[in-house]
Amino acid sequence: MNAARWPRERPEAARLLRVAPATGEIQDTRVEQLPTLLRSGDLLVMNDAATLPASLQGQTEEGAALELRLLAREPQGTWTAVLFGAGDWRMRTEDRPPPPVLPVGARLLLGPLTARVVEVLPPSPRLLRVAFDAEGAALWAGLYRAGRPVQYSYLAGPLSLWHIQTAYAARPWAVEPPSAGLPLTWAMLLELRRNGVQLASLTHAAGLSSTGDPALDAALPRPERFELPSATVEAIHATRERGGRVIAVGTTVVRALEGRAAQGGGTLTPGEGVTDLLLGPGFQLRVVQGLLTGVHEPTTSHYTLLQAFAPQPLLKEAAKRAEALGYLGHEFGDACLILDP
Template sequence: MVNDAATLPASLPGHAWIEGRAEAIELRLLGPVGVDEDRWRAVVFGGGDWREDTDERPAPPRLELGTNLVLAGGLGARVLERASASPRLIELAFDRAGASLYAALYSAGRPIQYSHLEQPEELWSFQTVFAGRPWAAEMPSAGRALSASLLGKLRAKGVLVERLTHAAGLSATGDPELDAQLPLPERYDIPARTVAAITAARARGARIIAVGTTVVRALEGAALEHGDGVLRPGPGETALVVTAATQLRVVDALLTGMHAPSESHYRLLRAFLPEALLERAWDAALGAGYRSHEFGDLALLVPG
């Protein structure tokens, strides 16, 4: 099961006009709020760029409601709401909508970059071969290794590759308190075909393998939406945080990137394997030279 969300050019440098002064900021878009897309959710960073570690970036100026933002490419926005969880987390309205807005984003925006890389990457580097709707703030990176050739070989061996769309969010916000709440609520859309394939696989005793933690969150969050644990097709939004205490109702195994114990994604891995085993696997992977981070190596976690 793969996440076919395409990665947005979600990084927008610019300025906030505060008391007549232009204060440098960077917006990292999380995506629209609701189906009308007239409001967007974003995390605000202070001045600087991707070469600085997220946790070492300057704090952003405090953006009051109504603050005007001038972003890359002349794109304008206005702050509509500031979350109680952190002044960095805001909702805003852009000065354009629809195709005009997306044209501006793809013209002026950049994909979110990572300080461990030697040079900035282009947007195409952050896309999987099955990417579709531009929903992801950061790349659902576990799917990056699945080339068209490899997918073809899997299908030839009888492996069904089905998809859903999940708006993968940010891996870091620069605010330790907000980081502790990651992942934030994220939207998903599960096709009827995917639910039918999962039901059929269950009936014949086959395993459901999630490619990436976003797939786990979408499927398990959707199964809990109606309180009965039954997976249904359609769109939704999940606030589920998967931990060691989570009872997995849909997913049997996970193909995932190498996540360090300090990362929010690591908590989700505890739903699949005991803590002691995860620690041994992490230490062994580091000792063998495996790579972590967004463009790193992968691990297959199979409980039992």
């Protein structure tokens, strides 16, 4: 499947493949038709995490060029991050030269910021825990001054930070965009509300999707933090009581909701947490009945998660149909709605 190489001027015009698990129906439509595919009383849950400029170019104290891609901020103020060798997004991640092997205590010079290696983490010497030399406003100012959006070689040019934000982005928790929400413009959200579809949000720290390191990629997604507001939990309970459906916008929302329910023994409660939940075939969904997501090929890790919503043969047929129809993949590509009528 070809990759979308640039953000659309009208993201709501993206194509939408509607997959109905119960009937096996596959329908080709457009994202702008989403209000007609949902029912009054349904609830759409979105990830409102804004996306950080998480790619930092720099060098070691000895002058070796490198790139540090942030992975997640930890409660104690340190960050997990992935180290890349010389080069930038224009080169495929798997073709990048290996970075220098850094010991604990090594310092990385990243423009206005300096980071110190606190720990080297399994399964790869490229996975680090780092501490920055700045805190609070000085740290955030340095990140936004020196950092760039994480992006990949299939894109046509350098992205600006506004290209990777959803319309409803709030706190900067994500290092790659929760891209399933990119086609949801304010005009579409307003039309959904007019049609009786309820909206709710949570915040989930979406991590990296690829590093080019087979050992690291096999361990993705790593545990990710989330915050589930009381208002969203109440909206989910109210939706169930009125017979509506809970539809997640993106796999990060599924991980947050199902991970929280699993931690609570099936009971969904508000609060902050970290989820290491990996969904797949046979997983019993407790909270979510449908999913709006990107178009994923069978070789991707996201595809495994989709098998919690629909059987593999149907997903393979959907992927085959999407490719035949010229659907585009990746973060600015077309969309898929897995939901029964």
